[in-house]
Amino acid sequence: MATQFDAIVVGAGPAGTSAALGLAQAGAKVLLLERGEHAGSKNMFGGMMAYCPAPEELIPDFWAKAPWERAVTKRTLSVAGAGSTTSLTFQAASDSDRPAAGAGSTSDKSLTAFTLFRPRFDRWYAEQAEAAGVTLLTSCRAEALVLRGGAVRGVRVAGPDDIIEAPLVVACDGTLSLLARDAGLHKGFKAEQVALGVRALYEMTEETVDERFGLIGREGATQEFLGCSEGVRGGGFIYTQTDAVSVGLVFHLDSLKERRLPPYELLDRFVASAPVAPLLKGARMVEYSAHLLPEAGIPMVPKLSMAGLLLAGDAAGFCYTNGLTQEGMNLAMASGVIAAKVGAEALAAGDFSAGRLAKYKAELKDSFVLRDLATWGKAIDFMHHDRLFTLYPQVISALMEDMYRSDGTPKERIFRLARRAVSGRSVGVRRILADLIEAGRGYA
Numbered sequence: 164m165a166t167q168f169d170a171i172v173v174g175a176g177p178a179g180t181s182a183a184l185g186l187a188q189a190g191a192k193v194l195l196l197e198r199g200e201h202a203g204s205k206n207m208f209g210g211m212m213a214y215c216p217a218p219e220e221l222i223p224d225f226w227a228k229a230p231w232e233r234a235v236t237k238r239t240l241s242v243a244g245a246g247s248t249t250s251l252t253f254q255a256a257s258d259s260d261r262p263a264a265g266a267g268s269t270s271d272k273s274l275t276a277f278t279l280f281r282p283r284f285d286r287w288y289a290e291q292a293e294a295a296g297v298t299l300l301t302s303c304r305a306e307a308l309v310l311r312g313g314a315v316r317g318v319r320v321a322g323p324d325d326i327i328e329a330p331l332v333v334a335c336d337g338t339l340s341l342l343a344r345d346a347g348l349h350k351g352f353k354a355e356q357v358a359l360g361v362r363a364l365y366e367m368t369e370e371t372v373d374e375r376f377g378l379i380g381r382e383g384a385t386q387e388f389l390g391c392s393e394g395v396r397g398g399g400f401i402y403t404q405t406d407a408v409s410v411g412l413v414f415h416l417d418s419l420k421e422r423r424l425p426p427y428e429l430l431d432r433f434v435a436s437a438p439v440a441p442l443l444k445g446a447r448m449v450e451y452s453a454h455l456l457p458e459a460g461i462p463m464v465p466k467l468s469m470a471g472l473l474l475a476g477d478a479a480g481f482c483y484t485n486g487l488t489q490e491g492m493n494l495a496m497a498s499g500v501i502a503a504k505v506g507a508e509a510l511a512a513g514d515f516s517a518g519r520l521a522k523y524k525a526e527l528k529d530s531f532v533l534r535d536l537a538t539w540g541k542a543i544d545f546m547h548h549d550r551l552f553t554l555y556p557q558v559i560s561a562l563m564e565d566m567y568r569s570d571g572t573p574k575e576r577i578f579r580l581a582r583r584a585v586s587g588r589s590v591g592v593r594r595i596l597a598d599l600i601e602a603g604r605g606y607a
């Protein structure tokens with residue numbers, strides 16, 4: 164096939180659609196390839212995306228127009244022990260009219276996150292790209308890159324001899340990025356660098372969601388759990404959608420393999436656990452899915468470009484959890500927007516050399532994408548200690564149970580209670596102090 168396009172973007176997730184839309188707005192002829200039946204049909208995630216201004220560069224008032232589910236105003240962190248759960252809730256100062264009026268009108272958008280239903284959201288976003296002139300080809304899988312003279316010149320799609328050429332390819336094909344591996348930019352991720360997410364969607368009426376989570380209008384709530392993954396390194400989540408609740412677990416893949424526990428059984432037990440079951444009472448499970456996500460931060464970020472090729476989103480390893488938040492969607496969109504900008508400049512100059520496209524990494528370094536990954540580098544490493552998911556949740560629960568126990572015996576001060584909560588467990592004071600120092604370095 165003769166060159167018909169200035170750029171081919173592979174993957175119509177948040178990274179790919181941002182890149183395609185940005186390039187089209189700059190005047191490029193863009194082909195967006197998606198293996199799913201429609202954009203979003205194969206995409207799932209936990210459910211919450213932190214507010215991100217990047218797409219507003221492409222679509223003014225993006226968040227007032229986009230089909231998000233709820234504007235998150237209540238965020239809870241919970242630590243689950245054997246017999247109790249301890250939680251800390253952040254409630255953004257909000258009135259019920261604020262999200263109902265549309266996120267575009269929020270007075271403090273930076274405190275907002277949105278729950279999204281990816282099949283709806285991704286599809287709508289891809290339609291905006293089409294409206295801007297992008298050619299979207301669905302049910303079409305890119306199988307390999309076309310390489311010539313050390314530069315990427317296009318992609319090969321399923322079917323004999325189906326070659327589509329363009330001087331620029333933006334690979335946004337997700338965590339296992341076939342194209343990044345094909346280009347030799349990385350050799351595939353190791354088990355300790357990725358996580359497996361399993362998620363179930365439970366349908367219930369909007370009113371039931373509001374009542375159970377204490378919400379008004381389009382307000383939303385999220386709850387993240389530590390200590391709920393039965394010794395596997397990982398955490399749990401609950402996110403409110405409009406008329407559904409998304410519940411899931413994310414496990415470090417190496418830890419899951421080591422423990423040999425079936426993830427769907429762990430999810431069943433999480434769903435049946437004391438803090439979760441009442442929230443889902445009577446609700447019907449309508450969807451179950453599993454997906455891999457990048458988890459290791461900067462050490463897993465591959466080379467981000469070569470002649471004729473840019474990587475964005477999960478394909479570039481731009482996703483992390485620091486134990487407080489899980490972020491990937493915002494990094495995907497922002498990196499897609501930056502890829503579009505650098506790609507459009509390359510098109511204008513007619514220069515797709517490795518040197519020219521290396522500007523992409525420089526731009527990412529100036530943005531929150533690589534900065535956040537660097538900021539949380541130590542916290543991301545800290546999340547790889549088994550103790551955080553086993554021992555410490557048990558200690559916190561034991562301490563809180565003792566604190567609230569009232570049995571007619573004299574009360575004790577917190578330090579004594581803490582010593583008792585730790586005693587008899589396989590951790591010494593030195594280890595705890597070392598962990599506290601490491602945590603301080605990671606988060607403080």
Ligand SMILES: Cc1cc2nc3c(=O)[nH]c(=O)nc-3n(C[C@H](O)[C@H](O)[C@H](O)COP(=O)(O)OP(=O)(O)OC[C@H]3O[C@@H](n4cnc5c(N)ncnc54)[C@H](O)[C@@H]3O)c2cc1C
Pocket residue numbers: 173174175176177178179196197198199202203205206207208209210211212213303304305306335336337338341359360361362411412413453454455456475476477478481482489490491492493495
């Ligand atoms: C369980 C779970 C929970 C998560 N929770 C959160 C959260 O709460 N907040 C958050 O911000 N992030 C979360 N994430 C991460 C977030 O989903 C990703 O960071 C984000 O989706 C990355 O966007 P992307 O466009 O790079 O990739 P994707 O969303 O994976 O999109 C890639 C697209 O490429 C297509 N594709 C792949 N290969 C090909 C091919 N060869 N040819 C054509 N098309 C192809 C796919 O079908 C897909 O549409 C979570 C992820 C999981 C799995």
